[in-house]
Amino acid sequence: MAVAQYYFSPNVVPHGDTELNVPNIVLVGSILQFADAYSYVCGAGYISNEPEYLLRIAPQSVNCVRGPMTGYLLDQQGLSHPHLYADPGILAPFIYPQSVRSCSRTIGLIPHYVDFDSAWVQRCRIKGLKIINPFSPPESFFAELNACEAILSSSLHGIIFAHAYGKPALWIELSDNVIGKGFKFYDYYLSLFKKICGFQPVPVMHQDCDTRPIPAF
Incomplete structure (x- = not known):
């Protein structure tokens, strides 16, 4: 909008x-x-x-x-x-410019709205991982994203917005509830001239979560 x-x-x-x-x-x-x-x-x-x-x-x-x-x-x-x-989402920094750049090792998690109340997200919240609410007002959403060093996301636009602000992002799978079997993710990655074989979701829903820094990705 x-x-x-x-x-x-x-x-x-x-x-x-x-x-x-x-x-x-x-x-x-x-x-x-x-x-x-x-x-x-x-x-x-x-x-x-x-x-x-x-x-x-x-x-x-x-x-x-x-x-x-x-x-x-x-x-x-x-x-x-x-x-x-x-994807016009890459234009976000022109509309919501962010002057503060993170120097921390904070990892942000942006769940797809269908995953927001998932058990894995709740466990991460309890353990202190930064959860960025996809329903937040744009100004606060982008401020929180920009305060992170890297992003984990089961939402395509979580990844696109991270890339738009120069943040590395990892596509994770939290459920089978996101429609399309990854179609939109592959569509986006191919627009970046990336090979599909190099971009597969990391299924984390059955794994534990912790707050240790994640290596660069």
Whole structure:
């Protein structure tokens, strides 16, 4: 929302997943399937390659999408797009600049919202690991993220925001509840010209957690 208001118009208003009859922007997140005939797609992606999560209506315009896996699916659907790949989440530092850089060895954990109340996250909270609430107001969310040296996240945008602020980030798996079997993560990593084989989630849900520093990753 902040990206749309900052780069397009302060008059942009949020809308849900129902079809609109007026021009609209499909901007950030795995929400491409909600685009309609009046949509201008600028960085969104698919959440899965399963048919139920794909577009059923051609958008007004596709200017860029999150990554090449989304682009490939659009090609398969016969939908024209310029093969430009980027997630607008990388623009966060321009909207929420942070002047304080962490000198500590603090590791931050950003769980996906479906994992926020998971047993593993609760254990980490009890042991003192810094948990960054994905529901926090943007200003406090980015301040907390920027105070960390590195980020663990089961949320794609936890990783994207960490990268945007120059923080190393590790993709962890806390449950089987995040839709898509990793599709959106691979889509994003491929947009960085990374090989998929080098980026697999670290399944931590059955492991213990502690507060010892994690080596660079």
